[in-house]
Amino acid sequence: MEKVRVLVVDDSAFMRKMITDILESDERIKVIGTARNGSDGIEKIKRFQPDVVTMDVTMPVLDGISALREIMTTMPLPVIMLSSKSGRGTDHTLKAIENGAVDFIMKPSGAISLNIETIQKEIISKVIAAKDAMISARRPVKEQAFRTFPQSSMPTRRTAKDNSLIAIGTSTGGPRALQQVITDLPEDFQTPILIVQHMPPYFTKSLAERLNKLTKLHVKEAMDGDCLQARSIYIAPGDFHMVVEEHGTEYRIKLTKSPPVNNHRPSVDSLFHSIAMLENVNKTAVILTGMGSDGSDGIRQIKKVDKRAFVIAESIESTVIYGMPKAAYETGLVDQVLPLHQIGHFLGKLT
Incomplete structure (x- = not known):
């Protein structure tokens, strides 16, 4: 070697x-x-x-x-x-x-x-x-035009439940990938989004503030007790797991200091496992670029509990590190594999 x-x-x-x-x-x-x-x-x-x-x-x-x-x-x-x-x-x-x-x-x-x-x-x-990262000459993040998706690729069961939420997990290369996805969402996008980006304390707050300046949606570092709101995006703070709990008709964020999962805190698996337990919710899980396999076990749990949940993985050609998306794909439970520049547009149509 x-x-x-x-x-x-x-x-x-x-x-x-x-x-x-x-x-x-x-x-x-x-x-x-x-x-x-x-x-x-x-x-x-x-x-x-x-x-x-x-x-x-x-x-x-x-x-x-x-x-x-x-x-x-x-x-x-x-x-x-x-x-x-x-x-x-x-x-x-x-x-x-x-x-x-x-x-x-x-x-x-x-x-x-x-x-x-x-x-x-x-x-x-x-x-x-x-060493194995996908590197190319730097270009603007929004670099490719949106292509129309085949109708067959769109799920048809989204009216079955009253509420929807999206959970996104990412690691290496994630901040730039998140910037593309969030800025590609339509301005009238309503579905709450929860994000786990592997980052230490201090950095997640700066990331949320930077992303918030790029969109008309509200992007914030999550706080314990936050009630999920439409047109809002919540980023797990560094060194805290972020989970979602049902409280009557509301869904609230809980931050915990429970032990790291697969050496990560925050962990994508922790978020996905909590999403799996929610009832009467249209669930969409997204895995973007990153090292390792965080999120794959959570995908298995989501699909075990709710086979109508929808799972998206970033495709190899646009990832910086094809670790987490590859592990997600290998579960056999991913519904759609998409390059980065299509994911935000797809989420807009999906919800």
Whole structure:
């Protein structure tokens, strides 16, 4: 097996060495070089042609976001950003993902931290996965015209129940995918949407705020006790599971700190399992790009309880990482496989 060749870009010599040591502790990875800023990084990408780049967000001379834009425009390859959890750091990280970064890793504290070793497993797994990420030259998110769907692909049973809701699960590449889906929904879209995006605390609030500016629908980070409303989109906060419970004629969000499911909190499976238990609800489950298999067990539960529930998986050609959608498809319970640019339009017709 060929090793994953990585370039480490960071303005801190300490961090460059620490990240290099972490990555090379895994026999599947080889660090082929380091760079001290974005400009240096671009030159070394041209020289060494790495498989994957790790890049700090904040650097002198040329910052990580500016370097990322040039990389994705001229020589696209998988880039993983390293960011702090400060308000400014989360905004910069989300901007980087919108500009083509595959994923990000949150520094435990500050720009330099001995605690970087606590993320050893995360950084190694993300670098390994990034090698197989689908990367192309950066283009506008809304890039393709909507194509008419065959009538046979549309379910005909949506008038059977009074209420509807949509649950979406995603991970790596999710923020950009969510942006496309949400902005493709019709302006008069009524069905509440619940989203689990694998992200740590602080980042989910920034994500909700950014998405809220792009649509006439209301996008918010979910709060415990929220009552599901029409024209509203709820994003599970980092480090909390989000489930839905029935209270009389209302459906309310409950946030919990119960143990991680498949190493995730929030977990797509947790949300889907709670959706499965709701009665008199048209249920639609959607799995977008991401590593791993979170959501697949929840799909099985939803379909076991309600065979008329509808399941959509993103197709391989548009995913950044074809992990979660592949696992969903392999359950044999997916009703529709669609490229990203069709999913929002399809949901508009479905509901």
